[in-house]
Amino acid sequence: MRLLQLVALAFLICGLVNLLGLSAYTGSILIFASINILLCLGFYVIFGLTGILSLAHAAFMAIGAYTSGILSSTYGWPIPASVLAGTAAAALAGALLGIPTLRLKSHYLVLVTIAFGEVLRQMLINFEGLTGGLTGLAVAMPSPVEWFGVTINPGNRTVYLLICLLSIAVVVFALDRLRRSRVGHSFEAVRDDELAASVVGIDLTYTKILAFVISAALAGYGGALSAHFVGFISPDYFTFDITVLVLAMVVIGGKRSIVGVIIGALLLTFLPEALRSLQDWYPTFYGVLLLLTLWLAPYGIVGRLEQISFFRKLLAPRTAVIEPVEAARP
Amino acid sequence: MDPIYLQLVVQGLAIGAIYGLVALGFVLIINAVNVVNFAQGEFLMLGGFVGLTFGVTLGMPYWAVLICTVMVFAVLGIVFDKIIYQPLRGGDFATHLIGTLAAALIIRNVAQHIWGPEARSYYEPFQQKIFEVDGVIINPQHLLILAMTVLLVGTLYYFLYRTGLGRLMRATAQDRDTARLLGVKVGSIATMAFAMSLTIGGVAGVVVAPLFLVDLNVGFMAGLKAFIATIIGGWGSIPGALLGGILVGLVEIFATHFFTASFKDPVAFGVLMLFLIVRPSGMFAERVGDKA
Numbered sequence: 257m258r259l260l261q262l263v264a265l266a267f268l269i270c271g272l273v274n275l276l277g278l279s280a281y282t283g284s285i286l287i288f289a290s291i292n293i294l295l296c297l298g299f300y301v302i303f304g305l306t307g308i309l310s311l312a313h314a315a316f317m318a319i320g321a322y323t324s325g326i327l328s329s330t331y332g333w334p335i336p337a338s339v340l341a342g343t344a345a346a347a348l349a350g351a352l353l354g355i356p357t358l359r360l361k362s363h364y365l366v367l368v369t370i371a372f373g374e375v376l377r378q379m380l381i382n383f384e385g386l387t388g389g390l391t392g393l394a395v396a397m398p399s400p401v402e403w404f405g406v407t408i409n410p411g412n413r414t415v416y417l418l419i420c421l422l423s424i425a426v427v428v429f430a431l432d433r434l435r436r437s438r439v440g441h442s443f444e445a446v447r448d449d450e451l452a453a454s455v456v457g458i459d460l461t462y463t464k465i466l467a468f469v470i471s472a473a474l475a476g477y478g479g480a481l482s483a484h485f486v487g488f489i490s491p492d493y494f495t496f497d498i499t500v501l502v503l504a505m506v507v508i509g510g511k512r513s514i515v516g517v518i519i520g521a522l523l524l525t526f527l528p529e530a531l532r533s534l535q536d537w538y539p540t541f542y543g544v545l546l547l548l549t550l551w552l553a554p555y556g557i558v559g560r561l562e563q564i565s566f567f568r569k570l571l572a573p574r575t576a577v578i579e580p581v582e583a584a585r586p
Numbered sequence: 587m588d589p590i591y592l593q594l595v596v597q598g599l600a601i602g603a604i605y606g607l608v609a610l611g612f613v614l615i616i617n618a619v620n621v622v623n624f625a626q627g628e629f630l631m632l633g634g635f636v637g638l639t640f641g642v643t644l645g646m647p648y649w650a651v652l653i654c655t656v657m658v659f660a661v662l663g664i665v666f667d668k669i670i671y672q673p674l675r676g677g678d679f680a681t682h683l684i685g686t687l688a689a690a691l692i693i694r695n696v697a698q699h700i701w702g703p704e705a706r707s708y709y710e711p712f713q714q715k716i717f718e719v720d721g722v723i724i725n726p727q728h729l730l731i732l733a734m735t736v737l738l739v740g741t742l743y744y745f746l747y748r749t750g751l752g753r754l755m756r757a758t759a760q761d762r763d764t765a766r767l768l769g770v771k772v773g774s775i776a777t778m779a780f781a782m783s784l785t786i787g788g789v790a791g792v793v794v795a796p797l798f799l800v801d802l803n804v805g806f807m808a809g810l811k812a813f814i815a816t817i818i819g820g821w822g823s824i825p826g827a828l829l830g831g832i833l834v835g836l837v838e839i840f841a842t843h844f845f846t847a848s849f850k851d852p853v854a855f856g857v858l859m860l861f862l863i864v865r866p867s868g869m870f871a872e873r874v875g876d877k878a
Contacts, residue, residue, distance in 0.1 A: 309680050356859070362679045363622050364862060367813050371855040374810065382848050496806065500687055507684055536699065543692035550685050551673050 259429040266421035274414050283413035284485075289525040290420035291482045296505050296517040297427055298474030303503075304511040305435065306467040307447025309366055311499050312353060313475050315373035318380060318494035320346040320476025321483035322387060325395040328484070330386075335398050335410075339480040346476020347469045354468030358461060373496060380491040392490025395483045416485060423481070427474065431514055434470075443467055504542050508549045510556030519557055589721035594839050600728035600797070602835020603735035604630075607790035608812035609819065609827035610742065611783040616822045617746070617759040618779030619671065621682045625690040627809020629659065629784050632693060633791020634800035635701045641792075652792060659788035663781030671776060690805070698802055705799035727796050734793050738786060739828055746824065755779060759822070811838075811854060818861040820868030829869060833857070 273286065295313065302308050324342030327333040333341070353372055357365050380387045387393060398410035410416050434440045442463050445453035454460050483489045501524070509520020524545075528538055553560040611626045636658055640651040670689045674681050716725050746752035758765040758775045766772050798804065812827075815834050819826025834854050841853035861868065 303680075309683065356863070360862065360866075363683075363813075364817065364866070366622075366683065367810075367817060367858070368862065370810060371814075371858060374807075375852045375855050378848060378851055500691065503684065503687070537695065539691040539695035543688040543690075543695070546688035546691075547670070547673075547685060550677070550681055550688075554677075554681070 259425065262425035262429050263422060266418065266425045269421055270414060270418040273417060280413060283417060285525065285529055287413065287417050287420055287485055288482070289522055290417065290424055291478045291485075292502070292505065292521040292525050293424050293518050294420070294427060294474055294478040294481070295502050296509070296521040297424075297431060297514065298471045298478065299502050299506045300511065300514065300517045301431065301443075301474070302467050302471035303506060304513070304517065305440065305447065306443045306464065308464065308467060309362070310353075310357070310369040310468070310471070311366055311496070311503070312369040312373045313471075313502050314494040314496060314498040315369075315376045316346045316350060316472040316475035317479030317482075317498065318376060318489075318491070319349050319472075320479035321395075321489045321494070322380065322393070323476075324480035325393050325483050325489050326386060328396040329394065335396065335484055339477070339484065342480035342483075343473050343477040346479070347473035349476075350468040350470075350472025351465055353472075354465040357468075358464055370496065373494075373499065377491050377494060380494075388490070390491065392488055392492075395487050395489055397487050398484055420481060423477070428514060428518075435514070439463075439466065501542070504546050506556075508545055508556055510553075510558030512555055513558045513562075516556050516558030523557075590843075592722045593724075594843055595836065596722070596724060596728055598836035598839035599832060600725075600731045600835070601839060602815075602832030603731050603828075604790055604794045604831070605808065605811045605815045605834050606828040606831025607735055607738060607786055608808055609815040609831050610739065610824065611787045611790075612812060612816045613822055613824055613827045614742070614779050614783040614786070616816075618755050619675075619776045620759060620762075621671065622679075622686070622813075623780075623783065624683055624686040624809065625666075625670075625693060626783070626787055627805035627807070627812065628690045628693040628697075629662075629787030629805070630791040630794065630808045631800075631802060631805035632662075632697055633659070633788035634795040634804070635697055635706075635791075636788060637792035637795050638701070638706060638800055652789065655788050655792050656785050659785040660781045662788075663784035664777055666784060667777045667780035671780060672773070675776075690809075694802060694805065701800075701802075703802060705801035707799055725797075727793075731793050731797075734789070735828070738789065739824065742782075742786075743824055751778075807851075814854060814858045818858060818868055820870035823868070823870035826868055826870035 273283065278286075295317065298316075299313055302310050320339075320342035322342075323345040324335075324338040327338035327341055328335050353369065357368055360368060381390050383389075398416070400407050400409040400411065408415060410419060435443075442453065442458045445456070445458055446460060446463050446467075450460065453463075479494070505520040505524045506517045507520070509518065509523065510516020524542070528535075528541075531541070534541060549556060555562075608626055608630055611629065612623065615621055615623045615626075633655060636655055637651050640646045640654050641648065646654065666689065670685055671682070674685045677685075716723055718724070744752075746756060754765070754770050755775050755778070757768070758770055758772050762772055765775075811834050812831065815830035816827050817830070818833060819828070819830030834857070837857050838850040838854050841850045845853070
């Protein structure tokens with residue numbers, strides 16, 4: 257996909273939303289859906305592409321959200337700068353978590369990443385002076401800016417949505433390029449067979465840490481975007497449940513495909529809104545949906561769609577589909 | 587020695603024994619089917635609520651509560667095996683992890699609908715009869731937990747290492763395909779392992795309930811601590827799980843005493859990191875090699 261097409265698509269969606277005059281509620285849902293897509297794309301890089309099951313996504317979100325929130329509210333940074341700083345802080349945390357977990361596999365890695373998230377959450381609660389502790393922190397909302405005589409107000413929902421959509425366009429474009437690049441292939445090689453990957457000369461340390469950094473940066477960016485949209489953050493927003501939700505979106509949509517994780521994020525954002533009456537049963541709903549996916553479609557909705565030739569052409573027009581090695585199963 | 591330390595040790599042992607019991611649930615499943623069951627902590631929570639129903643709502647005596655809990659959880663274990671584990675059999679590590687995480691979501695949600703979202707207090711079989719020995723204050727519930735743990739661990743150890751069925755279970759764990767070739771019904775072994783594992787989790791939930799409030803959210807943290815215990819004890823080792831649990835419990839209690847309660851979890855995770863760096867195979871490494 258070309259960047260221009262994606263950007264045009266973002267403007268088109270925004271224009272449609274504006275034209276239809278959707279309610280504030282619908283606008284918010286669309287923004288949350290976009291943020292979820294960004295989070296899922298981050299999870300896709302580490303889990304779908306590199307095959308590392310790291311469950312610290314909520315922690316990276318929290319780092320992005322708190323860094324941006326504290327810098328903008330307490331220290332008065334302009335919001336674009338603080339969001340970038342939040343993203344960078346999350347990326348740094350990703351690298352720091354990536355280094356000690358390099359030699360750990362499967363259950364050890366999962367445990368360390370979960371533990372990292374929990375310790376971080378308790379630090380957020382304990383360092384009240386900086387983070388507001390359990391009561392949370394009010395975050396500055398974006399204020400209007402004037403560029404070349406044109407006033408842009410990101411506080412406006414449509415403008416905020418456009419910012420989110422443009423971010424998605426850039427990220428999808430970059431990830432699509434990355435996936436088909438040398439680095440992307442080394443990610444997939446590490447996922448499919450670590451030993452073989454190292455034998456053909458792939459630097460495992462560099463590859464894995466890079467995957468952690470990209471994934472954490474996207475999570476931090478998503479966290480910061482949601483913080484400035486909601487205007488309030490507290491440690492309760494960044495629990496393990498959020499990580500599980502992102503995991504569910506990625507697995508249900510299709511963990512091996514960019515289109516898949518976008519579909520998963522949209523599905524699990526809009527479906528609960530459509531099924532308001534089931535509100536108390538959401539966790540069961542997600543759980544059952546996850547189990548059904550694991551039973552019926554190990555590569556998610558997109559994995560199933562790709563078996564239909566019409567969709568296969570639509571989903572992967574320019575790349576050869578390399579089937580994952582099934583024979584490696586014990 | 588200051589009696590306060592002895593008292594802390596007793597408390598730490600009791601909390602640690604609970605982590606050890608939950609960790610035993612992990613170890614059984616690991617040994618039988620080499621899968622990590624991330625819903626294991628939820629059974630501790632569920633055990634508390636089931637005990638509450640039998641003991642408080644239905645007014646059963648304590649021994650009857652325990653027997654009924656064992657029966658309920660044995661059945662649940664068979665159901666869990668049939669709908670969570672068996673359909674995904676042969677999948678990789680991540681598949682089972684996601685499957686059991688999904689199960690944990692469902693269990694917590696269903697429990698919330700049955701028992702409500704509030705934490706509940708449980709009756710105490712000993713009615714707060716705390717006694718004092720040489721200035722050390724001892725809660726009999728702590729002793730009951732320790733006794734129950736010793737009993738369960740002893741039974742389990744005897745079963746796995748001294749009976750034919752236990753040997754079949756260990757054989758299945760070591761090499762599933764060879765065990766099947768030799769005529770072991772690996773499917774039934776897995777079912778049995780899940781039934782036993784859930785039973786241990788449920789019983790642990792009943793005995794720990796009087797110490798804490800019965801709370802929906804107790805499962806996640808307890809499961810995490812027990813998982814730490816499993817790893818620092820040595821992957822798949824029964825004595826390791828127990829000692830690992832006790833180590834985590836002691837570390838937590840002393841961290842709470844010397845710092846504040848909010849530091850107990852970071853300190854426990856710190857111990858884990860230390861073990862992963864210094865001795866990743868744990869205290870009792872049974873087998874060398876990448877089993878996962």
